[in-house]
Amino acid sequence: MTSPIKISAATVNQTPLDWSGNLDRIIRAVKEAKSEKAEILCLPELAITGYGSEDLFLSYWFPQKALSQLSKLIPECKGITVAVGLPIRVQDKVYNTVAVIENAELKGFVAKQFMAIDGVHYEFRWFTPWKANEVIQVEFEGKSFPLGDLTFHHKGIHYGFEICEDAWRGNERPGYRLKDRKVDLIFNPSASHFAMGKSQLRVELIEESSKIFDCYYCYANLLGNEAGRMIFDGEIMLGKSGVVISRNELLSFQDFQVRSFYLKPEVQNLQPVISKEKEFAQAASLALFDYLRKSKSKGFVLSLSGGADSSTIAILVSEMVKRGIKDLGLLLFCQKAGIPLPPKEITEPEKYLVGKLLTTAYQGTKNSSDDTFNSAKSLAESIGATFYQWTIDEEVKTYTEKIEQAIGRKLTWEQDDITLQNIQARSRSPIIWMLANINNALLLSTSNRSEGDVGYATMDGDTSGSISPIAAVDKFFILQWLSWAEKNLDQPGLKWVNSLQPTAELRPLERTQTDEKDLMPYSVILEIEKLAIRDRRSPMDIYLILNEELKLESSLLKEYIKKFFRLWSRNQWKRERLAPSFHLDEFNVDPKTWYRFPILSGGFTEELEQLDQI
Template sequence: MGCRLRVAQLNLLVADVTGNAERVIAAAAQARQDRVDLLVFPELTLTGYPPEDLLLRPELTRRVERAVARIRAECHGVTLVLGYPLNAVGGLYNVAGVLRDGQVLGEYAKQHLPNYSVFDEKRYFQPGTGPLVLDHLGIKIGLSICEDIWQEEPTRQAAAAGAQLLISLNASPFHAGKRLLREDLVARRAREQALGVVYANLVGGQDELVFDGGSFATDSRGHIRARASLFAEDLLTLEVEDLLASAAGDVHQGLPLAASGSTADAPEEEDLASLYEALVLGVRDYVRKNGFQGAVLGLSGGIDSALTLAIAVDALGADVVEGVLMPSRYTSDMSNQDALEEAERLGVKTRCIGIEPAFNAFLSMLEPAFAGYPADVTEENIQARCRGIILMAMSNKTGRILLTTGNKSEMAVGYATLYGDMAGGFAPIKDVPKQLVYRLAHYRNRRAPVIPERVLTRAPSAELRPDQTDQDSLPPYELLDPILRLYIEEDESVEQIAARGFPVEVVRRVTRMVDRNEYKRRQAPPGVRISNRAFGRDRRYPITSGF
């Protein structure tokens, strides 16, 4: 008798235990109708991932217990493998439970608890101590949870206990290049132990994290036999026997493999597509899951706001996105024209609210206090804060979230105004360096030309003083961005970066700017994580430091 297995790759809401349980019950009913024998869900299905300190609240585990009881009572005729926190002797465990016809056939506790990058699992969970292998329709099935498969021992334990197939439940967040890493790793584990592997991943945005889905299955030779969609819910159905009999060659379904060796620094077309889709999904789920009515953002005619507008429209639809032009005495006609053109191309409603009256009022109010001081960046910041007030007022009045438009390069060196252009609820391109902003804009234009060509070719400028360009205050981005990547993402020292051929004085200047602007980043809105070291959960530096 064959065994039909299905991975339910779902987009779940953190801590909506009742709603998540209903998704499980509905998926089980559909699986039974489709004659599926084994239905697999992602890691921590019932709580979503990561529930963070909600796990410290006893009420959450009580809700999970009630949900498990309900699933046991309502789901029949199909074996379920799903994740949830289990309060047991010794503490709280991250488990994969196997349920069928009212019974819990077994519960596997995650053995390796990640405590690096965006993960804090040792704060909440106790580690499991060994494998769990169950017989299902004559097939020996072992269980694994996320980090376990990145370590050799849990897979080896399962194989030693007789497993023929390993089911791995995951909540693996996206970053550039992550899909290839996980597929290569899982294929290696399959070959090492001659196991078929089913890798079930979560999909969806959760605060700054994006889970890209891409669930897949390999046979015992490490050949990928099936894939689920990326960045979307999906049901991946397959015959287990196809994974146990080593195939003569790969059978690829869904997305093809990306070109080997592609990196975030020189992304190929598929890499750019994945980065862009991650940004879109992150914005969509943050806005919708938090109940906002849409989005509002300032349109300057520059590249950052143009890309952010395109992402917002692709995520939410043009009818719930509004662009606001806020010209000052320094805003060029070209900027206004480009802002209006990109909004028109995307079908977005705009309004124009000039900041000159507010700017003049603030200058007049502050004139006595500023007596004897020359004009400097203070007056530039006042303009940015006038715009922040306008945009926040629009957000408050309409119930639409304010999307900020700052990029990673600006956030790194503090080239942004606190309570001005940093004001807002979510920062879609917060983890996108400036040069990647341009590449993503070109990628989006290859799908449809929504960003005017002049926006892509003109020198970037904040337009807060006459004839201003970014390079008045910053090194050229082709020099700045690589230095930032090495310092922030690779943890290289000034000496190590300079040894790569970068001017040492430029490196010192850039790293000093990064270090002294931690206080600004701590007050910045959250944004989508697409790199392996984003500002936020990834990088927790002290504000006050003598480093």
């Protein structure tokens, strides 16, 4: 390699079918890279269309439209080399490619060789993997260009590509062949979904890749809640000789970020890998902001019970405003959120804007406690949310009396426990939906992943909502996070909720209902869930593993495992109907994105009977 040159990587917050917006963000990133005197710019995977375009990739017109956008981009690339992702259809096959443009001239397309097919990814449905070492010619605007396993030269630099999943395939990955071809630089344009703790794995990948391939390794990921569920953290990294020498701050509220660096092994302003608690706050708040503005909604409505789940969501909206203002500035935040600036006399603009964007309501019954009311009210006041309160006893009484008259008997807690609980949760739904409709706002559902596991949620009650922000996060984490947030996010309004034991408050107070009494300890649910859902272990495997790891009586552990699998099996229909949720952890239970399970099944009957035989 000759004298050092400057390269850039950019992250962009894209939206499927927002053709002009997507192109504008790419062009602005190109202009910024040029202003920083970069000679090569790498943009993320499928940056022109957005990664989350789903079955649009299968159509004939969609890849053609992506090519028309490429033709608009090419003239903007004078004086710089730009690599940008888009789908290419060749006859009946679609390829996930990176177009390389050098000084406003297209040079060719690199095709992705390995498809991501695990967890939230479904790439084999849309794309065909490219074969190593193969190159074909394709027509574009009346000329022929190479497509396939290509490398390129710039001045004295030889560079190639691994596209996202390509880099995660061990000894099969293209990087080994690129090393044999003696490249100096590998770009990795990615659409790698956010999950808590995943950034550290990427750091290790870039360190290892730059070392074993003996080259510079440059990584560029997409940014934001692109299409509703997956979040991209916008990570940019440059590695050399086993060391990450540059890394940006993640989860920005900006439309795009550009990070530039000279190809010389000097460590630049590294951003540390942050805790899972902080990652959760940053990712969920960005996802809420993107969902709000991309859905063109006017705010959020939340049934604030005073419990852990709804309190978590209220804090995330507060953090959305706080982080958004810090990242964008007050004016741009308000413009992107579609709300007016606070009046000049307002001394606490963050709280004022939370009040404009978040409306909450405490919907009490005779079974509700003063503790949860005080928790909800003090939290709403502390963050500035609009707060209403009313009771739903009248509605519950009306429904109950109607059904009693119809069936000719009184309902009792001894005979009709679930029915009497559910009608309270369902009676809250119509009026909170009214408030959301009045405000043209998104109704936030409060279900968490642990409840999704075992169906501990009332369908059309606490599951009602437009978006379910914490449905992919377990309750054990939420309880720990709330204690962390009280101190580390300066949220004193969480003092009340952190002093309470989680309860649905649907039975009479004298029955002392708690979630864990109804179910099992949330810490145990988490351990069973990780083995059953994440690792796909059998009930017997789980028993043998947890019997060694947990300090529980064997008989009690068996009962917990049986209860989990029985409740899991009979409640798949609920998971099928949950509102869309953000993917935030290493796995989730959403059948549309991560874990499919039959709605009707034998319910692990034989597998659970085996537990009684040991």
